[in-house]
Amino acid sequence: NDADACGGETPRLLVVANRLPVSAKKTGENSWSLEMSPGGLVSGLLGVTAQFDTKWVGWPGVDVNDEAEKDALSQSLAKMKCIPVFLGEVFDQYYNGYCNGILWPILHHMGLPQEDPHDTNKTFQTQYDAYKKANRMFLDVIVQNYQEGDIVWCHDYHLMFLPKYLKEYNNKIKVGWFLHSPFPSSEVYKTLPSRSELLRSILTADLLGFHTYDFVKHFISTCTRILGVEGTHEGIVDQGRVTRVAVFPIGIDPDRFIRTCKLPEATQQINELKEKFSGKKVILGVDRLDTIKGIPQKYLAFEKFLEENPNWRDKVVLVQIAVPTRNDVPEYRKLKKQVHGLVGRINGRFGSVSSLPIHHLDCSVDFTYLCALYATADVMLVTSLRDGMNLVSYEFVACQEAKKGVLVLSEFAGAGQSLGAGALLVNPWDVTEVSSAIEEALTMPAEEREKRHRANFQYVNIHSAKKWGDDFMSVLNDNISESEMQLRE
Ligand code: GDG
Numbered sequence: 001n002d003a004d005a006c007g008g009e010t011p012r013l014l015v016v017a018n019r020l021p022v023s024a025k026k027t028g029e030n031s032w033s034l035e036m037s038p039g040g041l042v043s044g045l046l047g048v049t050a051q052f053d054t055k056w057v058g059w060p061g062v063d064v065n066d067e068a069e070k071d072a073l074s075q076s077l078a079k080m081k082c083i084p085v086f087l088g089e090v091f092d093q094y095y096n097g098y099c100n101g102i103l104w105p106i107l108h109h110m111g112l113p114q115e116d117p118h119d120t121n122k123t124f125q126t127q128y129d130a131y132k133k134a135n136r137m138f139l140d141v142i143v144q145n146y147q148e149g150d151i152v153w154c155h156d157y158h159l160m161f162l163p164k165y166l167k168e169y170n171n172k173i174k175v176g177w178f179l180h181s182p183f184p185s186s187e188v189y190k191t192l193p194s195r196s197e198l199l200r201s202i203l204t205a206d207l208l209g210f211h212t213y214d215f216v217k218h219f220i221s222t223c224t225r226i227l228g229v230e231g232t233h234e235g236i237v238d239q240g241r242v243t244r245v246a247v248f249p250i251g252i253d254p255d256r257f258i259r260t261c262k263l264p265e266a267t268q269q270i271n272e273l274k275e276k277f278s279g280k281k282v283i284l285g286v287d288r289l290d291t292i293k294g295i296p297q298k299y300l301a302f303e304k305f306l307e308e309n310p311n312w313r314d315k316v317v318l319v320q321i322a323v324p325t326r327n328d329v330p331e332y333r334k335l336k337k338q339v340h341g342l343v344g345r346i347n348g349r350f351g352s353v354s355s356l357p358i359h360h361l362d363c364s365v366d367f368t369y370l371c372a373l374y375a376t377a378d379v380m381l382v383t384s385l386r387d388g389m390n391l392v393s394y395e396f397v398a399c400q401e402a403k404k405g406v407l408v409l410s411e412f413a414g415a416g417q418s419l420g421a422g423a424l425l426v427n428p429w430d431v432t433e434v435s436s437a438i439e440e441a442l443t444m445p446a447e448e449r450e451k452r453h454r455a456n457f458q459y460v461n462i463h464s465a466k467k468w469g470d471d472f473m474s475v476l477n478d479n480i481s482e483s484e485m486q487l488r489e
Contacts, residue, residue: 014151016162048470111191134158135162182414183216273376293384301434322360389415
């Protein structure tokens, strides 16, 4: 093969996710300013970018109706290797409706919401139809940009139909799919209308990845029970065809956090925070204000801690960054009210004129300040009721080289399985247990903190985002042999 003899062309990888990793701002007529937002997915693909020519496909985060504006934005995005999918009016029912209103709670073991009898335009069925339509729109964009030999890596529950549509378009495309959320027990998943169609669709991919072994187990037993297919150590076998199913725990880019903590700007912020909270221990929480993150439970546990430990009342603060998210979903608006109510009650009960026990922020902070907060905290409190992994817990560990603070971590976060050796694991529903863990963390001797931090720091460094991306791509790439590809022709 001539191409191979010359060193070969770099194969293309299309990474498809609901959202492109950029934020777009309109700066004038037909002009846009774009900034890359380096989340877990971007870091995860840092490792594979040397082996692949990577392009991103996804919704750009803004609605654009005018064709000239669309062209201008597409051209700017192309320079950042991004290809937009403009979802237009389908977006609301697809994203707020089916993805975040139905799939998200099911995947996080929360069950189906009630249908709203007053809103006949937003039934499960109309949302499901919008979901399929949106997945087709992703397909159309991929087809317009597809080159023979491209590998496609689909991300998350937003795109469960995409593997099927891709294989119908061209059965030879290598398709991977990764789920960033948990996969629930079959008893929970079974309640989802259209449960079989969704499963059958993702099973058309070549490789399916999950964060933990438990999610893989749940997924395989769900497929065997609902579809009657066979589950093996390799994955799912259906009429002779194997879909590989495996564990790929995501991580972070630890060096980015370690480097940032050493910047002069961060050092200054750390010193200012230390001064502001001098004489007090700092407990930190960083979460999207999401129903799965267990923020009300965290506040109830902190309230119990203050109730039972009067000696700590003016010696500890809980700083909670509660990043606004999904404001168009009614459950999230309710959650905000509930959380604000709790903050008011607890600050009213235990605050004084000069100090408040909870500093609750309804906003996000910039990356350097986030690192400064992680580095300043004595205790990190992660009380997710369910969480695919929870990268916040990894980021805290990466920023704690100087301080060696304690991580209190929910056993229902994927990270509970990876950072269990160093963290204090808790059941977030048990406020008494979490309150005791807070006390244990605040009073833990330095030697034990050091030992626990070491174990977690080592894990976070080895199981990086880069390793995650490399591992997934190497299995996907080796997964289908040339001979099997020929058989499928
Ligand atoms: C999903 C799954 C899984 C947060 N506040 C600020 C800020 N953040 C950044 C954190 C972290 C990210 O957001 C949150 O990641 P998590 O993993 O903790 O949670 P989800 O957003 O729910 O992510 C989760 C993940 O996908 C990856 O597979 O682990 O289970 O639910 O990176 O740093 N960043 C900045 N300011 C903030 O105020 N700059």
